[in-house]
Amino acid sequence: MDGLLPELDVIRKDFPILERTLDNGQPLVYLDSANTSQKPQVVIDTMVDHLERHNANISRAMHQLGAESTEAFEAARDKVATFIGAPDRDEVIFTKNATEALNLVANTLAWATGDLAIGEGDEVVITEMEHHSNIVPWQLLTQRKGATLRWFGLTDDGRLDLSNLDELVNERTKVVSLTWVSNMLGTINPITQIARRAHEVGAIVVVDASQAVPQLPVDVAASGADLLAFTGHKVVGPTGIGVLWGKRAVLDQLPPFHGGGEMIETVRMDISTYAGIPHKFEAGTPPIVEAIGLGAAVDYLGHIGMEAVHAHEQAITRYALEGLATVPGLTVLGPLDARERGGAISFEVEGVHPHDIAQVLDSRGIAVRAGHHCAKPAHARFGVQSSTRMSSYLYTTPSEIDALVEGLEYTRSYFKLG
Amino acid sequence: MSNELDALYQEIILDHYKHPHHQGLREPFEAEVHHVNPTCGDEVTLRVHVDDGVVSDVSYDAVGCSISQASTSVMADLVIGKPVDEAMSIHQEFLTLMQGKGTVVPDEDVLEDGIAFAGVAKFPARVKCALLSWMAWKDATTQAGASDATASKEI
């Protein structure tokens, strides 16, 4: 099959969990990577090594371990900056996850003054295919500031409806926040085109790249984003660590988020002054070992090459779309052309509820997600309560897709659907 | 693997799923509630009609998986026609079964078709599905009782 990673067997060996068997002795078929990815040995080892040999708090410890720990933490920032093409390593801010990164932006915008200030009559534009993490913070912001929340609708084939782009993004628009790749529909959105329009009217562009950074070669500088968020656990890194990248000019203009240690320049009883970026937004002891693990993760992906990872995902996605099309009564939600989508494929099977599908698949060792995938509005748009979602990654094989398709056939027969 | 699945998907459950009892929203009713399972988005709108201390009707409109749909149907069968107190104790018995992680032996005299859900208790992710409409019913019945109480006070 064209496009597959040439050393897929070797790559699979890097992920120890893929070798385990489940309770009933079945091999694991892990098709839930859009939910969280599995971790290669090098990430696990890097984290263990740090805890075993270098553990100390960063920045504030005047001893060798403190220096080693700080160096490893800051080296992780360098690695992330290189991985996403950040022009300046200080523009990379560590957060807890993508959700915290997006909330950091929405909250600090609520307190912003000057150009970035948001008030009555102003508009924030999102899309109907956002993850709840990129909806609720903007609802909170607009409600608190008396601003208006607006959104791009979706076409029947699961793309953004851009027919009213110029009306929707207008001189009242202060922020356009959208996902690069949908976690439900798989759609890859034309963020650069939308950013161009947003910048014409002076709005800032926030990109939720939680599903993009794992799958696409990402160059933040070329993307059109002013601020961009992603989460470590979906890029073969650990949980507990996320990234907010932002243009220095924008980050400098935003007020601090959390107050505390590390984010200050000096503190008096009546007033404080703040550190520059990135520390301004990193109050308190950060997730040190998680950041270091993320550094190892992006190094690992960088070594394989994101062009190659993307090609692999596309090949598997194409193969999966073909396989799913053979299952009677199955409808895919989202674009049907593998070139225009990421590796998350949500679908419905007539006559069987997603929970029941996931349960039967689980009994065969196949892990998928069932539910609304934190995208209730997008499900509502397509008139469904929930869906089943398979999602692949760099370690997914065509035979795992075969297992899924067979599992779905079995599910239909189990529920006595012709 | 099929055995494990069969323990979950008892014939009784699949029967109720395919042919749910008491489905639809009916009048009269004293309370209507809407409950959702936030993890999967399954929903139920449920009405209760209490007449003279007896659950005289439970009607509903529900979207959900086989377990939640069947559980709603079985619940309606079990509580309709029962005095509120007795229905509440059936509710408690079902709750105990579901929360028992598979260690509770159900009493068929009390739970009737509900005993088929004993297997569900071993699947923690599905317990919420089985309980969705039971929780909705309890909520609605409590509300109906409250309005009943105020109504009788006014007399």
Ligand SMILES: Cc1ncc(COP(=O)(O)O)c(C=O)c1O
């Ligand atoms: C598109 C998208 N945005 C945001 C998130 C939130 O990520 P996290 O829960 O790690 O903050 C996810 C993942 O769940 C996602 O897929």
